Amino acid sequence: MTAWAPGLAQFATLLADTTRARICLALLDGRAWTAGELARAAGVAPSTASEQLSRLVDGGLLAQERQGRHRYLRLADASVAQLVEDLAGRVSAPPVPDRSLRAARAGAALAYARTCYDHLAGRLGVLVHDALLHRGLLDRSAGLALTPAGERWCAELGLLLAPLRAARRPMLRDCLDWTERRTHLSGALGAALCAHLIDLGWLTRGVGRAVRLTPSGAPALAAALGLEAADLTPPADAVTGGGRA
């Protein structure tokens, strides 16, 4: 029964290094990065990054795609992202946060709204989660699930559930929010909802992982969630958009 141990250890080793961890955390934005970008983000020489990237690909954590002289890397799939999230959510708060004005502004924007691999996170993500629960569209009395009213709500929004049911991915999952320390929605529906809000033009992607509520989106989203528009107002210092860490 202990025969899995070497494999488990080998797998855990992939994340047991600051450089590789930095790479995986950077890729949590859900996009494909080039090897060079990841090397800069991780603060190591390109040669070092190249080696580490190969290990991560071999280990099944990352998927790669070569285009011309570039090598694009992304997390292998949503389950890997979930795993990295689970692990990252378990570690204590970051050591000593950067407190420059520029970083503070970017941090505020990210704390307000960002993507977490492929779903919505930050204060806005938690807010959506709470509102859905409060209005009885979501139920967690016997597992985390959409109520019949919740299914209607999705339909009215134009969000089709059928394709999501066909996917192998769990429909709904909790994801611990780093900044809020509370849960927001992940899973197939969490991802679809985020994508759909962007399709509707209610949200737009900012720099890096940051997400912004559009002028037309704010009242629309507030109405859909049964909230006042003021409840969705971002803090004043976050309106300039976020920068990459």
Place this chain on the structure above:
Amino acid sequence: MTAWAPGLAQFATLLADTTRARICLALLDGRAWTAGELARAAGVAPSTASEQLSRLVDGGLLAQERQGRHRYLRLADASVAQLVEDLAGRVSAPPVPDRSLRAARAGAALAYARTCYDHLAGRLGVLVHDALLHRGLLDRSAGLALTPAGERWCAELGLLLAPLRAARRPMLRDCLDWTERRTHLSGALGAALCAHLIDLGWLTRGVGRAVRLTPSGAPALAAALGLEAADLTPPADAVTGGGRA
């Protein structure tokens, strides 16, 4: 945004060693082991185990309790067990399985029914999951949750849901079964159900993680799940009970 990386790496390091991985996998049976037992299970000297155990405790993966000259260790909580499961479920099949008769018999018993930290796993665990889904007691069309009929089913079984709702732990979760390569039920309800079936005398704990269906439990469980008793019959070579790996 990459400030978490050292913490994440440090945490992953805890499982990135064959000895520590073996220890955690052994503790997946949900019981408390002594330091010496774990040293033998991991195949290292007591001094080595002592050091590694301290690291695991410091890292928050394990909880310890000292009694006299013994030091009892267990996984810190269910979320840690879930995490280890998630990781172990991701690694490929074990390298070269032990094929002695004794081991084969123990393996068959474990493959049929065992606990996975605190819930039911193995063929029986998957069977229960499938039956609940098939009878409409469980629903995953919009998240994994009990249906109203499922709640009644729990009530008839004498399984109280109220205390589970109060717990911070997710009610229901999928857990990938190592031997079946399919999902069985985890989460607060998965654990409660397993404990309740043992309370009812339908199941008894065997050696190690093994679980056996009792003579009276087999027809009772079959009836509760709407199955034929024959559907629950274990393979002939598994009836002798399982041994510890």
Place this chain on the structure above:
DNA sequence: AAGACCGGTCGGCGAAGACCGAAGCGTCCC
């Protein structure tokens, strides 16, 4: 076609850490 650029491979350096045996401390049993 020349030059810039991206990325991979190789050799070597240095630090981290997994392991053991020996010795010491506290607990339990006869």
Place this chain on the structure above:
DNA sequence: GGGACGCTTCGGTCTTCGCCGACCGGTCTT
């Protein structure tokens, strides 16, 4: 109380691995 037992601490050895700079091959630009 004496001896067995469980566990921990310490010193030392040895392997692993992350890192870099240098060099090379393939790709895109001008």
